[in-house]
Amino acid sequence: MSTYTVSGRFQSRDGFQPFTKDVDAESESLARERIYTLVGSQHARKRTQIEIDEVSTA
Template sequence: MSEFTVSGKFQSRDGFQPFEKEVEAPNEDVARERIYTLVGSQHNRKRPQIELDEVNEVTAA
């Protein structure tokens, strides 16, 4: 499995709150889905309230 860094923002009471998270996933699409479920459950937000800006695969150094 690869590791991905996903950045974006979610709607909060005071506007949009930026975030950046790392997640392990077999591909980019699964990484996006995992971020939607993680951020949605942690901050009680639905998918339309979460905007993903960038998904990057982390390379092993």
């Protein structure tokens, strides 16, 4: 498993909020899925309200 740093933004009441998170995943696509799950559940946002700008290995 590798550690990926994912950055992007999600829609909130005041506009867009930026985020940067580190996640452990087997591939870049699984890291994206994990971010959709984490940010969506923490901030009550749907996938369409989350924009991922960059995924890189840490």
